Amino acid sequence: MATTPSARRIGTKDSQTRAQLVDAAERLMLEEGYAAVTSRKVAAAAGLKPQLVHYYFRAMDDLYVEVFRRQAEANISGFEQAVAEGVTLQQLWRMNADARAAVFTIEFVALANHRKAIKAELARFAERFRAAQQTAFASALAAAGIDEDQLPPVVGLLLMTGLAQVLGLEQMIGVTTGHAETKAFVDDLLAGLDVRPAKRSGLRRPGSRRR
Amino acid sequence: MATTPSARRIGTKDSQTRAQLVDAAERLMLEEGYAAVTSRKVAAAAGLKPQLVHYYFRAMDDLYVEVFRRQAEANISGFEQAVAEGVTLQQLWRMNADARAAVFTIEFVALANHRKAIKAELARFAERFRAAQQTAFASALAAAGIDEDQLPPVVGLLLMTGLAQVLGLEQMIGVTTGHAETKAFVDDLLAGLDVRPAKRSGLRRPGSRRR
DNA sequence: GTCTATACTTCGATAGAC
């Protein structure tokens, strides 16, 4: 039953050409959005013929998934390494507040809205990602002396993720009102927390901010 | 110089047919993403002929903009009314935590990534929206007894917006780990704040949460 | 194993008939 989905020959995974196509697709997705990732445009961006895209990828979805996996895998391994070594809240924040990552998220979520294959892939990774980050976040919180029922780790993590997401998203469309102030606030807050490993330090900001 | 962008006849703005097309486009965008909003699909969804889309809208971008404006305008007027009447933090949160709105945001931001006309439109509204919300948020914060240099209004607003965004976005792809806990946390936090208008109440959660 | 010639579908848009 799972044996008739068009049995045509597909290029090897370790082809140089294939890699160029994925690179081009990634660039396009970042700069012009997923709708610009068509076989013709990808090929043009890579200096190749459009048919090659279909030789290396059975369907366009497969190319999308490949771009996503490469990106997600690189990202997640960074976190998994970090969680093993132990990270501060500041480091976690810096890893999350990456505009490039925000653009990818937006594009793939939008893509997932009408491509089932992408949605499944995205959900799988999101859960894995959440798990890795949650562990790291929980210990970083504990190290900063913040109690679990003062701020449950998942909640803090979602707050951080959300803030990073919104900043990236707005920057993407050219809206930056309040961004500088917010970043400064977070930096101050985290600097104070990471430096003070005493229990029950609360969420108050330490000192006044110059700048 | 601005007089030759194709001078062909366009249908009146108050046409019944036109409204049907916008409705259909909105539905499609929400359910299948902006890439599904093509002249043919929109027409099919409205039970009309594809060419009608081009009769009522000079270019597809104009249709996108129309869908966006209608949505944004409805949303913003809600806030502007709320700010006039005065709102609590709880009400603001409820207005933001709308999954439907999150989907729209995602779609239009992604769309803006490769459609300049949309990007400009989106940025314009985002700024207007921010302004309206910031006023409301600032007074709600003050009413809750939270000092400005404890939590600057813009920062709080971005935190709230980000959290709402992330929850909506994740729900969209079927990831809900930690959502229930987070919503409960926010509800408790806000209930406590809105009820206690004393100065310097800090950010600590009031009491322990059962449930 | 790699790439090309080619088919078929869908898209946006316009000119002109009612």
Place this chain on the structure above:
DNA sequence: GTCTATCGAAGTATAGAC
């Protein structure tokens, strides 16, 4: 004021030549 006939460009995908 409203809708139809029609086009050229762009999209995905396959079969077969090197």
